[in-house]
Amino acid sequence: MDFTKKVLVLGLLGAGLLFLLSSFSETGGWQGDGTPPYTIAEGVVRGEVYVNGGHGYTGENPYLEYFELPAGDVRYARLYVPVWNYDSGDSIRVTVNGHELASRQEPDYVSAWGIGLYCIEANSSLSPGINEVSVISENPGGGPYGVTLVAVSENSSMPPVSFWVNEGNYALAYTNKKDSVKSTFKGTLPGKNASLHALLVAGTEGERDGLYFDSLLIGSDVGRSAGGKYFDLYSVSVSPGGPESTLLFERGDEGYLHPCVAVLVQESESGREFLKTYEQKAEKGEQVPLPVIAVLLLACLALALRSRKR
């Protein structure tokens, strides 16, 4: 084979490999920075908002979590299952009180090297009292960090509350040099008492991070595996400073930190009850990282030069 042909073959091989990588990369590999938490549901309801669950990455399969829901009708419920080491082909099966609720392959949000977040509607599957949620995962070398439930229960004997449920999965990491991410809550009442719940994964104790609400520091080293291995559900009282509140997650010394869910519940003055859900943001397929393309091209070039030499 002469030199021109060899170069042509190597070029074709390289192009073929790049094409394969591009098609694979939609379901695996480096999944990019991810999605900053955004509002998926908001509303005003007479009742309460339940946010609980998750005990860290334990490797148990099925991953079992119990939730004790307050009295009232469940008007809106969403289960969050953050997972470690998601690879293309992995899946989870979610069972609530013995009945299969969902079977999913691709997570709703993925970032970094496969930190995934599954979001599952569970409005009609839950009832007041103890509920059992079991997640069977097919994910060798990985699995759930936790199962967290956000449930809005209606109870006419209780005062109205406003709530915002923000979800996403953003990789704050030294790898991608992302140091902070914001999440906003629109329509908050300035000065009224509120409680904030933030779900983060991959945080490590001792690696100091920061959580700011309307520019006020409300927690440091929040991602510290307090709720179990690499899992944190941080709850704190806050007071919005204006009609739009901003939650800022700051990576600080953390190597990796993934803010996934933020729920704000505030005393409401409005008598008008409503529930508004928003369309889920679609994950965009990530491109092959530039270093991978560069190294492949260099390798092809080196092979071509070596062939020429011989």
Next chain:
Amino acid sequence: MKSGWILAVILALVLLAACAPGVFASGAVPVSSNSPLRCSLEIPLDKNQAPDVLVAGHSWERARITLENAGNKAMDGVTVSIEVPEGLETGIPTQPYLMTKEGQQIKVEIGTLSPGQSAELLLDVKPPASIEFKKEVSFTIFTNYAGGEQQSKFPISIIPPPSWLTYFTILASLLLFVGILTAVKRLGVLDLFTTVDLITIALLAAVIAVVFRYLSKLINFGWFDGLVIAIPTVVLMVVALQLVRKPGTATLLFTCVLLISMVVWGSHVMWLGFYLAEGVVVDLLVFLFKMDYADRRLTAVVYGISRGAVSTLVFYMLYAPVEWKISYAPWYIGLQLGIACAGGLVGGLLGYDTAVKMSGARL
């Protein structure tokens, strides 16, 4: 003869691994032989981890206590009292049974257990932040029911994250690193490498660190995922040995892999020992085989297997307990060791053929 000696060394390494602290687990579940009540404790719940072993400094670990009525009569008024060992922090998660905690004592009202029925109790357990030496402690579970009572003891081990073995390994790694640096300086090893050699090593290291690492996340072979990166890594290692043909090639190659990973993916410098270990073992073998740079199929395979075995052992015996506070189960380490050795075998065979074709140096 020599290959037999090398295999004996690998076997000795495997045996050493099996004897390391934290690998053996007690896991005995004492049950009163004449009692119809079966009681068991599982901690941690991850089947891949060593049972009944907690690593100090670890976060919360979930424990499950299972009580089963194995008799043919219903058991009424079942109550359980769990005595948690001193030094272990406990948390009570939401669950169907009401549990109350008073100091290190947890009480649970179960009620009636029909024949064959079982009750599962969940506990979150946090080991102490640090301990000086390995410690054996026991959970004691007292169960009362109408017409009987039972006491069960469940011993568990708490091991310090870097045990004396790991301290020794870290010290040995540091000494090795200093030794390598001294040797490199005194013998002028780096001067042996030409510019072309260094470019070859850098390029092969870049392919391993960037392309293979990326590919390994695209392909999902489940349990055999490790092969996706192990086989091509060994192939390129053998290619590097045959093309460069200088002492220290493997160590330089894997050091470059780490340096490139640090720049591209942000890998932590603490992995230096891991990468050095696999490089050093291959270079030592090259020396033992009288400067055989994988020139024979057998040596290529031996180098591949040794690299796989050493990297697996260093990862599961040193890095996992120290960095992630995980003590893996012996069977799991054995499985991963087997997979890594298989990857080394296949990679060695493929690498030899690839290298011979590339260098045109068939002997």
